[in-house]
Amino acid sequence: MESGSRLAGTVRPGGRTAKVRAAVLQATQDELAERGFHRLTMDQVASRAGIGKTTIYRRWGTRVRLVTDLMRELAERSLPPPGAGSVEDVLMASARSVLESLTDPHLGVTLQAVIAAAVSDEEAAGALRAFYDRRIGEWARFVDAAVERGELPPGTDGAELIRAVSAPLYYRLMVVRHPLDETTAARSVARALVAARAGAFVPTLGSALEG
Structure with a gap:
């Protein structure tokens, strides 16, 4: 995901409807960053966005739908660059995207709030899964293209490779609370790439290697 603490530039064509959505999603992100998922309320979001509560309840209905829409928007911003x-x-760009997201003063706190909530709340977990399904799926397409070009063994699972690059970064920050930097990202890419070239992400061969 590209760095940037706020949802600047997310207003899409569509006049007032798009402006309302952008204001509400920005307010949702701000509330998540400050209060966390479990203290997020529709009324607080409405007040912060300067939008009538009835508008928010009519369009989103629940806080989970608000967070899901926010995560969808954030996923759109994490799409890989063309070419x-x-x-x-591809793997280094993906790792940098994760690095920039997690270390951003505002966005990183937002993601950590949703990740923390997802541990014990299935609705928060659903919003998080939707975010990562979208993000990983888009990056995996570029890995799949590399497989077709012969850069990796046939049958390599692009999505699993992208997850393998990202996972150490999340573990380092969220579990052991160690700082992240460019060197950490580069090491994660190098290790995942060695494994990929050895066939670890080809489902049948990977299973044999594990055995």
Whole structure:
């Protein structure tokens, strides 16, 4: 995901409807960052956005739908750039996207709030899954293209490779609470790439290697 603490530039064509959505999603992100998922309320979001409560309840209905829409918007911003290049370029761009997201002063707190809530709340977990399904799916397309070019073994699971690059970064920040930097991202890419070239992400071969 590209760095940037706020949802600047998310107003799409559509006049007032688009402006209302952008204001509400920005307010939702701000409330999540400050209060966390479990203290998020529709009324607080309405007040912060300067939008009538009836408008928010009519369009979104519940706080979970608000958070799901926010995560959808954030996922759109994390899409890979066109022409991402070689598989090394793709994986490094993906790792940098995660790095920038998690270390951003505002966005990182937002993501951490949803991740923390997802541990014990199935609705929050659903919103988080939707975010990562979208993000990983888009990045995996570029890995799949690299497989077709012969850069990785046939049958390599692009989505699993993208997850393998991202997972150490999340573990380092969310579990052991160690700082993240460019070196950390580069090491994650290098290790995942070695495994991918050895066939670890080809489902049948990967299973054999594990055995």
